[in-house]
Amino acid sequence: MSDRDKAEFTISINRINTARAKITSTIFIVMEFMMLIIHYITNKENLFRTPYIYYGSMYILMLTVMIAFLIIYTRLGTDVPKNISRIRRTGVFFICFILAWCAGISLLDQLSNGQVIVYVVAVIAIAITPFFEPVVLFLVYFTIHSLFLISMPYFQESSRLIFANSINSSTFVIMSWAISFMRYKKQAEDFINKKIILEKNKELRMINMQLQEANQKLEKMSRTDGLTGIINRLYFEVKIKDEWDRCKRDSAPLSLIMVDIDFFKGYNDKYGHQAGDSCIKLIANVLTLYVKHPSDIVARYGGDEFMVLLPNTDKEDAINLAKQMRIAVEDKSIQHSYSSVSEHVTISLGINTTIPSDQSSIDEFIRNTDKALYMAKERRNCSVFFIQQEHPGIAKTIT
Numbered sequence: 001m002s003d004r005d006k007a008e009f010t011i012s013i014n015r016i017n018t019a020r021a022k023i024t025s026t027i028f029i030v031m032e033f034m035m036l037i038i039h040y041i042t043n044k045e046n047l048f049r050t051p052y053i054y055y056g057s058m059y060i061l062m063l064t065v066m067i068a069f070l071i072i073y074t075r076l077g078t079d080v081p082k083n084i085s086r087i088r089r090t091g092v093f094f095i096c097f098i099l100a101w102c103a104g105i106s107l108l109d110q111l112s113n114g115q116v117i118v119y120v121v122a123v124i125a126i127a128i129t130p131f132f133e134p135v136v137l138f139l140v141y142f143t144i145h146s147l148f149l150i151s152m153p154y155f156q157e158s159s160r161l162i163f164a165n166s167i168n169s170s171t172f173v174i175m176s177w178a179i180s181f182m183r184y185k186k187q188a189e190d191f192i193n194k195k196i197i198l199e200k201n202k203e204l205r206m207i208n209m210q211l212q213e214a215n216q217k218l219e220k221m222s223r224t225d226g227l228t229g230i231i232n233r234l235y236f237e238v239k240i241k242d243e244w245d246r247c248k249r250d251s252a253p254l255s256l257i258m259v260d261i262d263f264f265k266g267y268n269d270k271y272g273h274q275a276g277d278s279c280i281k282l283i284a285n286v287l288t289l290y291v292k293h294p295s296d297i298v299a300r301y302g303g304d305e306f307m308v309l310l311p312n313t314d315k316e317d318a319i320n321l322a323k324q325m326r327i328a329v330e331d332k333s334i335q336h337s338y339s340s341v342s343e344h345v346t347i348s349l350g351i352n353t354t355i356p357s358d359q360s361s362i363d364e365f366i367r368n369t370d371k372a373l374y375m376a377k378e379r380r381n382c383s384v385f386f387i388q389q390e391h392p393g394i395a396k397t398i399t
Contacts, residue, residue, distance in 0.1 A: 005195060011080055012191060015077075015080050017091050019077070025066045026070060040056075062101055073087075091130060091132065095140055096143075100147075102121070111155055116165045126140075128176075132180065141176070222234070227300070230287075231297060233301050235299070236297065236299035236309070243297075247355065253312065254309075255309075255313040255317070255352070258301070258306070259307075260306075260347065261280070261347055262341060262377075263341075266339070267336055267338060270337070270338050283345075291308065296310050296311070313353070323384060326347055329345065329346060351369070
């Protein structure tokens with residue numbers, strides 16, 4: 001056991017001892033008060049005769065001392081770590097007094113019945129109630145019991161009873177010390193085991209937290225595009241279904257913008273894949289910047305294709321947003337010498353808006369949006385096309 005563990009263990013057992021000492025003091029106060037009443041009622045005519053006066057004095061002494069111990073332990077118990085040394089010293093005085101007092105009662109009993117039951121019960125009670133270091137308790141037992149054996153011949157005339165009481169009481173003292181030793185050792189083992197369990201539980205909690213964080217990261221990675229940081233196609237397909245069902249339930253419009261970078265293959269081939277990746281990330285950032293509502297979604301759909309999902313957004317708002325995105329990309333002025341429509345990187349956008357119903361489907365919604373983008377890509381002039389869902393064959397150029 002480390003020094004830190006020893007200190008914690010000492011505090012722990014002294015907390016237990018303090019609580020039990022207060023209970024024991026209270027019990028003794030009640031018992032001695034009752035004994036004084038019984039003693040007075042049964043022996044009121046002989047109160048000042050031997051040995052009744054001694055018994056009465058012993059009851060009064062126990063009552064007074066237990067009240068004092070109760071007050072002391074109540075004060076010390078308010079801050080056990082701070083008062084640890086005082087509690088330990090008080091505990092030694094406490095058990096010494098109880099053993100000595102009970103030994104005194106048993107010595108008085110030698111004058112009448114020769115019993116040592118009170119002393120023996122105290123010896124056992126001290127072994128099973130508090131927790132004391134085996135060495136300390138051994139010295140307490142040895143001191144009090146030696147005084148008890150030395151004093152017995154002065155109270156008991158029968159050598160046979162002296163011998164029997166000495167053997168019996170000594171046996172109980174030895175057994176009680178052994179019991180106390182085993183209890184103390186078991187308490188220390190339980191304390192260490194509890195510490196180990198708490199540490200293991202703490203480690204498990206840390207591991208669980210790390211696993212949760214790892215799972216969250218994995219979940220985020222599973223739905224996030226590694227290059228751009230926006231959601232990927234797989235998670236987009238989940239989200240569009242959710243938003244489709246919600247808009248269908250609320251009879252709300254749902255708009256979709258499909259975006260493609262113009263002449264990106266030429267850009268990627270001539271400027272290199274690293275420049276191509278940087279271009280894709282920049283386009284993703286621009287699109288994300290123009291998405292305002294929490295329910296709006298920007299996703300990377302393919303190599304240089306993006307999807308912008310806009311729940312509760314009608315046709316006009318979707319067209320205006322697409323125009324803003326197109327102009328914002330042009331304003332970035334990314335050099336593109338291999339484009340036939342501009343000296344800078346541009347995008348083509350296809351737009352589709354519908355109110356989801358039982359007569360329409362998500363696949364049809366995406367197909368019509370893709371048709372709009374296809375028509376925009378044919379011109380490569382950054383125009384935005386819109387195909388009305390109710391008339392899939394009709395295309396409208398938005399300039």
